[in-house]
Each structure stands twice: as structure tokens, then as C-alpha cells.
Amino acid sequence: MESSRALARLWRLTGPTGLTQARAMLLGRPCWSQQQTQQQHNSFSSSSSSVPEESDEEKKMPDHMMSTIVNGKEVWVPKGSSVMQACDAAGVDIPRFCYHPKLSVAGNCRMCLVDLENERGMSPKPVASCAMPLAPGTTILTDTDRVKKAREGVMEFLLLNHPLDCPICDQGGECDLQDQAMHYGSDRGRFVGQKRTVVDKNLGPLVKTVMTRCIHCTRCVRYAKEVAGVEDLGVTGRGGASEIGTYVNKLMESELSGNVIDLCPVGALTSKPYAFTARQWELKPTESVDVSDALGCNIRVDSRGTEVLRILPRNNEEVNEDWISDKARFQYDGLQRQRLNVPMAKGAGSVLKPVKWEEALTAVAEAAEGVSGEDMAAYGGKLADCESLIALKDLANRLGCETVQCEDVGQGVPDADLRSTYLFNPTLSGVDAADVILMVGTNPRVEAPVLNARIRKAQLEGVPIGMLGEDVDLTYPTTHLGGAPPLSAKKNADFSLALDQARRPLVLVGANCDPAVMAEVEELFEKRRETIEDGWNPISVLHQSASTVGALDLGYGAAPKAVPEGKKLVFLLGADEIDVPEGAFVVYIGHHGDKGACRADVVLPAAAFTEKHATYVNTEGRPQHARRAIAPPGEARDDWKILRALSEVMGHALPYDDLRGVRSRLCEVSPTFERIDEAPQKATYLGPKHKKGKVGAKTVLRTTIENFYQTDVISRASLAMAKATQARANQ
Amino acid sequence: MSASKGFYRTVCRYLPTLMEMYKLDELTTIRTLQHNIKQKFYENKTVKDPNRINVMVHKADEELRLLLRMHKQRHHVITKYVVMHDPFATKAPPSGFLAQFYASN
Structure with missing residues (x-):
């Protein structure tokens, strides 16, 4: 101007x-x-x-x-x-x-x-x-x-007060200031005297600060205010004395705080767990997808040798824009701990002992002998990829077993016959187009923080946001409409009116809402069907884990909290949150020693998401590939290969020997897998699909996630996530 | 006398020397060693073609020379003539996918 x-x-x-x-x-x-x-x-x-x-x-x-x-x-x-x-x-x-x-x-x-x-x-x-x-x-x-x-x-002027500590700075090699100094910097300084120094701030266990390096671009301040929605960061002081920081000594209470590390053009804000571990040119980047929530955020996995050293976001405007959550960014150290790296079987004294692959597979085959298919059950876990899910299902079906279920599939999914009943139909980028947003029994701040940032953007543009369920702080103002549907038009006249006029309403349903709640939600739109734009389906189910939609696409059902009595042989494909009664022979195929492996009779070590080529389908039904960054540890093998080998030892060999074969089998089962990286065509709203039931008058719907930082085996094994949990608790 | 029979006798004549050179008396006796070597010869008893026999005798002769010059080490002799099988060789792997699976990811 x-x-x-x-x-x-x-x-x-x-x-x-x-x-x-x-x-x-x-x-x-x-x-x-x-x-x-x-x-x-x-x-x-x-x-x-x-x-x-x-x-x-x-x-x-x-x-x-x-x-x-x-x-x-x-x-x-x-x-x-x-x-x-x-x-x-x-x-x-x-x-x-x-x-x-x-x-x-x-x-x-x-x-x-x-x-x-x-x-x-x-x-x-x-x-x-x-x-x-x-x-x-x-x-x-x-x-x-x-x-x-x-x-x-x-x-x-910028270099006047910038310290000359590039050799010990983590940003070295990928620093904007360093690059620009090569083009525009002078080879000698004209100023003499002391450089300015600033006290470092404590932003918690994830973000490291060296505030003397700060050049006051205020990207982090604007990010915290505009995207993360926590006004924790700001500028204090004027002129040469101005500083960036939290006003009082305080953590940055955001699930998206790690993104300030990428935003910082210099080394003022860097990653604490990554500090002093590597230089950027030593790392091998691999394009992959995140599995810590159901959004399938696009990530870049940076590895050196056999270690994942950091995880960065990859831009995808349709999914995660430029952001990823702190869990996605910092849980990678969990990939080094509690790993299963050798097959184990229970010998005498019922203690798990390391055995050879041949012995482990034979032990399973022996246990399966004489067991009828009805007495078997197969459960997929939170982090299971589609290749291993289909291999498990094919194996179970060949053995005559029809109990093939996936944990963390919400009760709100009646059956998987109609894909639009369990997808985030308007697509994630559709949130930008929505004119009213209603949340039912969900807390996107912990279930999908990146989606929460997108909803916040919509809210800032004036989209009214209503909430049915527990009244939680989502970093933006919402209208609390009650503990559960039905939505009372009398009490919430303003919001009802907005909903009546909405052309593109979006109702965000938590995956764990029961069918009665889903029926109430559908009832809400049954009345307003004429006003909704053609081709717009307001039902958006927000799932909580990376495997859910893939499992539903492949014909898995919802697993109960505990395995029913009478099952003699149980396959757990990374399923840790399901109780198995005494007397069942449990085969655990997974990568972390958690609850499931503890209960198992045979443990078959598998690869984590950074160690295999795998397909994951996100909550909007978009299949994406995760790629191998490092090799699996020790004797561990790819999950689907384990199942393929097991099938041969059990005498029911599966008909695919390579990744191509499994993927073409995936395409056979569901055509979704032929369109990698594409969200499905928007499905028109077809009307109610759920049976009506009674929602208790005093019901308050809430999310099942208690601690954002620790939701699956990887994040539970991660030191950084444990520290973050503790820091949040002490706040 | 055929070439192979002559060569067998030569080997037998050198056995005491070899026993001493490679300190095999702490592991075996001359009789068992001789028996083992006879087995090696019998493994090829189906071969009748003189040209092939000559080639095999020539190769075995070369091996004998190497042994006498101490160009082989003790464990070579032990695995080949005393224990008669390689303790490090694994079982013949099952075919196809499973073989690959057991070997590596």
C-alpha cells in the first residue's frame, strides 16, 4: 500500500x-x-x-x-x-x-x-x-x-542478529535462511558488537525452541491463531527487543503443534525427538500414508539404514493440506520399541519361546487339525492393511470359518452392503463447501485433528456448527444442542433454521454412535430432503482407525468386545483390544508386543506400516498406498506373506504369490482398489438405512478416545507420545 | 587295473600321512576314514564311461595333491571325509513361495 x-x-x-x-x-x-x-x-x-x-x-x-x-x-x-x-x-x-x-x-x-x-x-x-x-x-x-x-x-539486517550456529543447528541443510544467504548474503559483516540473544521457551516435549535463531517471520504465531486455534503463541516487546513466545510459561496445547516445525523457515522451532540425529541429505525419503487415524494423511517417511528418523507431511489438498497431527509426526519412535522380531510358540510350561518359522507355522497347522470352521474366528486390528485383511479373510473362508470381523468398526455400521452408509460421503474437501455442520457424538479434535483444522476454517468463514453429544472444546465456537439426537427445534431455533435452509449440510457422525442414533440423524434429513442439493449426501461417518473402511469394503463385520465362548482357534491380525476367553488357541500376527501377543499361543512377527507396501482406505473411501521405507526387523515378514505361507502349511494354499497377485484379488473383491488415491464419486443421499430405535433421554454421546496421544500399539510404545501425555496431564 | 582302482590304492597309501597332517586321529581311525572314502567311490559306481571316469580321477587326484600340500584346512577335511555332511547346510528347502518365505521377507 x-x-x-x-x-x-x-x-x-x-x-x-x-x-x-x-x-x-x-x-x-x-x-x-x-x-x-x-x-x-x-x-x-x-x-x-x-x-x-x-x-x-x-x-x-x-x-x-x-x-x-x-x-x-x-x-x-x-x-x-x-x-x-x-x-x-x-x-x-x-x-x-x-x-x-x-x-x-x-x-x-x-x-x-x-x-x-x-x-x-x-x-x-x-x-x-x-x-x-x-x-x-x-x-x-x-x-x-x-x-x-x-x-x-x-x-x-536478518543476519545481523542471527547466530552463526549452522553446524549445530538441526535446520542446517534445509534452512531457508541458509539458502537465501547463499544468494543474497554478504561474505563479511559491516556491523560490530554483540548479537542479540533471546531466552528459549518451553513449548512441551515435542517442539524444541532456540529463540535466538528466530527472524520474526511470525508464521508460527499466525499458524497457532488461524489453523491450530490455540492463541498460545504471540509477539511480545517492540523493535529489537521483540520476542516470539508463549506469554506465560505454558505448553502449546494443540494436537497440531508439530506443524510449526515445518513452518519455521529457520532453526528456531525444531523437533525435540529428532534433535541432533541426522542431516537432511543423509535421509532417504519415502512417500507413504499415516495410519494413526482414519484420515490417511499423506506423509513422507525419512529413514536412514534400518531406522525411521522422522515423519513429515506431504501436501495433498484433498486430504490433509499441509498438516499432520502430532501423533502422526512423533509416534515413529514406537516403531523401535516392543517389536516382535522372531516367531514364538508356547512350549512346555506355557511360556512363549522363540522358534523357527517352520515350527511356528506347523504349530498353528497342528492346532487347527480337527477344528471345524465354526469354532474358528478371525479378527482384524486397527492398523491392518487391506492386503493382509483379504489374505486373512480368504484363509478363514477356506477353512470354513465365517466369523471374520474387524475391531474398531463402530456399531453404527449395520452391514457393509451399501458403501455410502459408512463413508465420509461429502469427502474431506467437501467440508469447505458445506454450509452447515452438525456433529453427533464425535470429537474430531482427538479423532482426526487435521479434519478439525478444516472444520475450523469453515467456522471462521461463518458456517454454523452444532454439536450433539458431549460439549467439548474444539478450538472454535460451536452451538451445543444437547447430549444426543433428536434435535429439538424449539430449544435450538437458530440452528434448526440454518439446517432448514442448508443446501449442503454436513453431519459428522462418530463411528461409535449406535444404529438408533444413526436413524435419528437420517430422520433429521428425511424432512429436509428437498432443500439438499442433488448429489450431496450429508452423512459423514468419521472412523477412528486406518483399517476400518478397508475392512468394511472387504466384507468384514464389527467385532464384539470379547470373543464369544466356544471358539477353539482365533486369529488376531494385530487385534489387541479384543478379549479372548480361556481355552482358545490364539494365533497373533502383528508387529508389537501388546495385549494380543501376550495372550497368544503362537506369535508370528509382521511388518509395521513403514516396512511394507500396503493399501489403506481412509474414512472417505480413498485407497492410498503406504510404501516400504525400511526393512522389517529380525525375522518379521509382511503380514499377507505370513498368511499365504500359513495357508500352504495348513493345506489350503492361497492363489497369490506376489504383491501384484494380492492386489488384483483386492480389485476382484472391491472395485474401489482400482482407483488408488481417488475419492469415490459422491453418492446421492438415498434416505434412511437404519432401523429406528430408542435413544435414551439422558444419553450423552462421546468419543471413545480417552487419550489422543496413545490410541494404538505404535503410539502406546512411543516414548515421545508418553511424554506428551504426561506433559498434557501436568499442565 | 582300472584307473579308479589304482587311484583308490594311492589314496589309501597316503591316508596315514593325511591323518597325521590334519591331526585326524583325535576324531577318527584309519579304518573308518578308509571306509568313508570307499563310500565316496561307490557314490559314482553307476558311471561306466571311461572318459568321465578319467576326468573324475583327475579331479580327485588334484584334490589329493592339494590336501598333501596343506592347501586345504582341517575343517574342509573334517566336513568332507570325516563327518561326511556340511553341518551348515540347511535342509533342502520346500519349493516356491514357502522356500522364499523361510529364507527372507
Whole structure:
């Protein structure tokens, strides 16, 4: 704004012809270089006006677009774009520290300075491109001497107080400041005297702070306020004394706090568990998906040798944008602890002893001898991938067993015949399009923090959010409508009205709501069916674990809390939360020694999600591949291979020998698996599917997750998650 | 006298030397060693083609020379002629998928 006003003032004073002169004065350059740059510039503009436009003239520019010229290259950008967005569209790299596409524009680092020019001449001084709206008829120049000089000036001031501790800084090698210093930094300092130092802040056991390194870009402050919804971070003090921090000594109470580590352009905020472990160039990145909740957030697994050293988010606008939860980011140290790495079987004295694979498989085959299929049961666990689920189901069916169920499938799923009854139908990105959101018996803050950030974004845009169930703090205001449906129109007139008028309502149902609640929810929309947009299905079931939707797609049912009496042979595929009665022979196939392995008679060690090529289906029905980053430990094998080998030893060999074979079997069972990474087509709302029942008047629906940080075997084995739990409890 | 019979006698003549060189008397006796070696010969009793026999005798002769020059080590002799099987060799693996599964992931 400032610069545009200055530009206008200059035009008023000198007129268009005087501007070249004024520019020369401002730059204070010798005459010859002035002419040279002018010539260069002229050649740019002439080439840009003649070459690309001739061909583009025939294509009509859409109304919402405008054209501009960046360094002589014409680009089309949407109206209302900033100068920086135009540069990005042209593929011109603009250095930046404070600007982030997902956050509001602050414009305080001044690193993204560029020159603008319109028909009246050059801007009087370089402008911050992130904060400058693109005006029609403006040409952008990013490689003039003046811009370079201005950026060098900014850099000099930033480095003035920045410590020279790159060799011991965790950000080294992936630091924006380091990279920019290579381009714009001076090889010697002109300032003498002491550098500024700042006391480090305690942000809890996950985020490490070295506040002396901070360059005050305020990305973390804006993130905490706008995305995470916890106003814990802020700037105190003024000028040289300003500091970023929590105002009082306090943790950052957010499930998404780890994302500030990625946002920080320097090494002021880094990961505590990752501190001093590796340099970025030593790591092998693997693109994968997260299994800590049902969203299937896209992640990058960084590994070195046989260890996963860190997990970072991968951008996917349709699923997790740029964020992942703290559990997804920091639970990886659980992959090193409590691992099952050798097959075990109960010998004499009923103590588990390490055995060879042959012996373990034979022990299972012997136990299965003479047991009829009706006395067998197979249960899938929270982290089971689709390949192993289908192998388990095929094996069980070949043995004549029809009790094939998955734990953590909510009671609200009556049967898996109709896919739209158990999916998040509007899709995750559909939350952005919803005009009313109603939550029933769910707490997305602990069940899916990344989704909660998306709902918060909708709330900030004015979408009314109602809540039926326990009244919890979701980091944004909600209207509490009662403990359980039905929704009383009398008591909540405002919200009912909003729901009546909604074209795209979205009802977020917790997976553990019972069928009666689901029926009430459907009743709610039965009345309002005419107002709902065609092709929009408001029912969005939010599941809690990564395996649930995949299991339902493959024909698994909901497992009870305990295995029914009379079962003689029980297969647990990573199922730890199901009680098995005495007398059953239990085969546990999984990667962590938890409750399930403790009860087992034979333990077959399997691979965790970072150690196998696997498919997971997220809550909106989007199948995604997790890829192998490291090898499984010791004697452990891929889950589906174990089941395939077991089937052969038991005399019912499964008909697939490689990953391709299993995946084509998956496609046979459900066509979903043919469209990897794609969400299903939005299913039109077909009306009620649940039987009506009675919801108790005093029922208060609530989520089943008690502690966000520890929900599955990996996070329960993780030290970082234990520390985070403790820190939250002590707060 | 056939080539193989002659060679068998040569081997037998060298057995006491070999016993001493490789300190085999703490493990076995001349009689058992001779018996073991006879077994080795009998393993190929179906071979009648003189050319093949000559090649085999030539190879065995080379082995004998290596043994006498101490180019072999004690454990080679033990596994091949005294214990008669490799303790480190695993059972013949089952075919296909299972073999691969038992071997590695």
C-alpha cells in the first residue's frame, strides 16, 4: 500500500516523462549502467508484447483471469492474485520467509521485494510482492539490480542478529535462511558488537525452541491463531527487543503443534525427538500414508539404514493440506520399541519361546487339525492393511470359518452392503463447501485433528456448527444442542433454521454412535430432503482407525468386545483390544508386543506400516498406498506373506504369490482398489438405512478416545507420545 | 587295473600321512576314514564311461595333491571325509513361495 501511494505521488509530481529521470536519481547509478538496464528492459518488454501474445490472442481469456508479464514472460493468473502468485505462476522463484500460502499475509520479512512497472514507469521503490495485489497493466521485474540490492540489504539486517550456529543447528541443510544467504548474503559483516540473544521457551516435549535463531517471520504465531486455534503463541516487546513466545510459561496445547516445525523457515522451532540425529541429505525419503487415524494423511517417511528418523507431511489438498497431527509426526519412535522380531510358540510350561518359522507355522497347522470352521474366528486390528485383511479373510473362508470381523468398526455400521452408509460421503474437501455442520457424538479434535483444522476454517468463514453429544472444546465456537439426537427445534431455533435452509449440510457422525442414533440423524434429513442439493449426501461417518473402511469394503463385520465362548482357534491380525476367553488357541500376527501377543499361543512377527507396501482406505473411501521405507526387523515378514505361507502349511494354499497377485484379488473383491488415491464419486443421499430405535433421554454421546496421544500399539510404545501425555496431564 | 582302482590304492597309501597332517586321529581311525572314502567311490559306481571316469580321477587326484600340500584346512577335511555332511547346510528347502518365505521377507 505504502509503495503504491508513493508511486502515485511521484506521478503527480513529475508526470510519466519525468519518471525515468526520477528512477535514475533513486538508484544513484552511473549513466552507462542506466542506459544498459533500460535497454535490457526495453528488449524484455518488446519481446514479451510481441511473441507470446500473438499466439495467445486467439485463445480468449476467461473473465476471472487477468494477464501480466513477469520478466518478459506473459502469464495468466486469477483476478485478485498477489504479485507473488503471478511470479509463482510464471515459475520465477521469489525468496520469502514470512509468506505461506496457507496463512494470512503478514508482509513483514521484506525478502520478496520486486520491481513493478506500468505505463507510467517504474515503481519508486521495490514492493513486497506477497502483500501487493496485482493491478491490471502491471509488469513485474524480479531480476533488476535494484531488487537484488534491496534483498541483500534485507538479508544483511536478518543476519545481523542471527547466530552463526549452522553446524549445530538441526535446520542446517534445509534452512531457508541458509539458502537465501547463499544468494543474497554478504561474505563479511559491516556491523560490530554483540548479537542479540533471546531466552528459549518451553513449548512441551515435542517442539524444541532456540529463540535466538528466530527472524520474526511470525508464521508460527499466525499458524497457532488461524489453523491450530490455540492463541498460545504471540509477539511480545517492540523493535529489537521483540520476542516470539508463549506469554506465560505454558505448553502449546494443540494436537497440531508439530506443524510449526515445518513452518519455521529457520532453526528456531525444531523437533525435540529428532534433535541432533541426522542431516537432511543423509535421509532417504519415502512417500507413504499415516495410519494413526482414519484420515490417511499423506506423509513422507525419512529413514536412514534400518531406522525411521522422522515423519513429515506431504501436501495433498484433498486430504490433509499441509498438516499432520502430532501423533502422526512423533509416534515413529514406537516403531523401535516392543517389536516382535522372531516367531514364538508356547512350549512346555506355557511360556512363549522363540522358534523357527517352520515350527511356528506347523504349530498353528497342528492346532487347527480337527477344528471345524465354526469354532474358528478371525479378527482384524486397527492398523491392518487391506492386503493382509483379504489374505486373512480368504484363509478363514477356506477353512470354513465365517466369523471374520474387524475391531474398531463402530456399531453404527449395520452391514457393509451399501458403501455410502459408512463413508465420509461429502469427502474431506467437501467440508469447505458445506454450509452447515452438525456433529453427533464425535470429537474430531482427538479423532482426526487435521479434519478439525478444516472444520475450523469453515467456522471462521461463518458456517454454523452444532454439536450433539458431549460439549467439548474444539478450538472454535460451536452451538451445543444437547447430549444426543433428536434435535429439538424449539430449544435450538437458530440452528434448526440454518439446517432448514442448508443446501449442503454436513453431519459428522462418530463411528461409535449406535444404529438408533444413526436413524435419528437420517430422520433429521428425511424432512429436509428437498432443500439438499442433488448429489450431496450429508452423512459423514468419521472412523477412528486406518483399517476400518478397508475392512468394511472387504466384507468384514464389527467385532464384539470379547470373543464369544466356544471358539477353539482365533486369529488376531494385530487385534489387541479384543478379549479372548480361556481355552482358545490364539494365533497373533502383528508387529508389537501388546495385549494380543501376550495372550497368544503362537506369535508370528509382521511388518509395521513403514516396512511394507500396503493399501489403506481412509474414512472417505480413498485407497492410498503406504510404501516400504525400511526393512522389517529380525525375522518379521509382511503380514499377507505370513498368511499365504500359513495357508500352504495348513493345506489350503492361497492363489497369490506376489504383491501384484494380492492386489488384483483386492480389485476382484472391491472395485474401489482400482482407483488408488481417488475419492469415490459422491453418492446421492438415498434416505434412511437404519432401523429406528430408542435413544435414551439422558444419553450423552462421546468419543471413545480417552487419550489422543496413545490410541494404538505404535503410539502406546512411543516414548515421545508418553511424554506428551504426561506433559498434557501436568499442565 | 582300472584307473579308479589304482587311484583308490594311492589314496589309501597316503591316508596315514593325511591323518597325521590334519591331526585326524583325535576324531577318527584309519579304518573308518578308509571306509568313508570307499563310500565316496561307490557314490559314482553307476558311471561306466571311461572318459568321465578319467576326468573324475583327475579331479580327485588334484584334490589329493592339494590336501598333501596343506592347501586345504582341517575343517574342509573334517566336513568332507570325516563327518561326511556340511553341518551348515540347511535342509533342502520346500519349493516356491514357502522356500522364499523361510529364507527372507
